[in-house]
Amino acid sequence: MMDLLIKALLDGDQAQAIIQASKLREAGVGRRQIITDGVEAAMAQLDAKCTVEQFNLLEIMLCGRAATGVMKVLYPPSTPPPQTKGAVVIGALEGDVHDLGKNIFKMVLTAKGYRVVDRGKDCPVERLIDTAEQEAALAIGISGLITTVIPQVLQIKDKLVARGLGHIKVIAGGAALKQTLAQRLKVDFVAQNAFDGLHYLDQMRG
Numbered sequence: 001m002m003d004l005l006i007k008a009l010l011d012g013d014q015a016q017a018i019i020q021a022s023k024l025r026e027a028g029v030g031r032r033q034i035i036t037d038g039v040e041a042a043m044a045q046l047d048a049k050c051t052v053e054q055f056n057l058l059e060i061m062l063c064g065r066a067a068t069g070v071m072k073v074l075y076p077p078s079t080p081p082p083q084t085k086g087a088v089v090i091g092a093l094e095g096d097v098h099d100l101g102k103n104i105f106k107m108v109l110t111a112k113g114y115r116v117v118d119r120g121k122d123c124p125v126e127r128l129i130d131t132a133e134q135e136a137a138l139a140i141g142i143s144g145l146i147t148t149v150i151p152q153v154l155q156i157k158d159k160l161v162a163r164g165l166g167h168i169k170v171i172a173g174g175a176a177l178k179q180t181l182a183q184r185l186k187v188d189f190v191a192q193n194a195f196d197g198l199h200y201l202d203q204m205r206g
Contacts, residue, residue, distance in 0.1 A: 001027065002038050005070070009042035012062025014069040021070040031074045032195065035108065039067050040193050043100060048175075060145075064100040071107040085113045085205065089132045090141035091123035092174075093152045098145035101174050101194070105141055108194040114138075114201065125152050129159055132168050139169040139201060142187075144176040150185070153177065157186045169204060171197050 001024055008017035024034050046063055088109055092099050099121040106116045117135050119127055132140050140160075142153060156170050170187040172178070173194075182190045191197035 002029075002034075002041075005034070005038040006042045006045070009039065009063055009066045009070070010045060012059065012066050014066040017066040018069050018073055021073050025073070031111075034070070034074060035104070036193065036195065039070055039104060042067070043104070046100070060098055060100060064103065067100055068103055071104060075107050075111045085115075085201075086138040087115045087117055087135040088139050088141055088201065089117045089119060089128055089135060089137045090143070091119035091128050092121035092143045092145075093149040094122055094124045095152075096144055096146055096149050096174075097121050098174070099143065101145075102141070102143040105143070105173065105191075105194045105197055108198055109201070112198055112202075125155055125159065129156070129163065129165065132160075133163065133165055137168055138204070139171055139188075141171045141173070141191075141197060142177070143174040144172065145174050147176045149176060150180075153185050153187065157188075169201075171200060173197060 001020060005017060005020035005024065008020055021034055042063065046060065090102055090106055092102050106118055109116050117131055119131055128140055140156065144153065153172060160166055160168050171189045171191055172185055172187045173191040177185060178190055178192050180190065182188060189200045191200065
């Protein structure tokens with residue numbers, strides 16, 4: 001059944017993806033397993049295809065729409081959990097129009113009680129930092145599917161420190177970033193998936 005969910009996501013078939021996710025829930029499969037073994041498994045396959053040479057924006061958008069539909073089934077917006085753990089600012093950096101991973105990270109964090117401020121895709125570094133300052137954020141989460149965003153990633157921590165915001169953690173994720181060590185990207189943590197980033201935040205808070 002999980003394979004059917006993955007196929008529906010990769011096909012960009014939102015209606016079928018929602019049906020399969022609902023069947024999995026009815027069969028007693030937990031939200032986390034559906035996200036990790038279904039949604040994120042589909043993402044990993046999509047990420048593997050999306051090199052710069054094979055970048056297929058329509059495929060990403062359709063898969064993203066389907067994944068968003070599944071996440072709304074798992075975490076209905078009509079029943080948001082209490083947001084008590086602090087703010088996290090997220091965005092896909094300027095030049096990157098991929099936001100599938102970011103959206104999943106947002107929903108997982110929101111479900112776990114964080115207040116997520118989403119600055120969207122194609123977001124300049126300065127906008128992320130300004131928002132993090134305004135929101136007194138615990139962390140900035142950045143998503144990068146394409147390697148051309150790496151020079152921007154390298155600037156973020158230095159710019160935070162220069163503005164007296166060095167305490168704000170920087171979490172990186174996405175296909176172009178998760179292959180690289182945190183030290184090389186000048187970030188605090190590189191998340192392999194949405195729950196990886198969640199665990200880092202939870203541990204950081206103690």
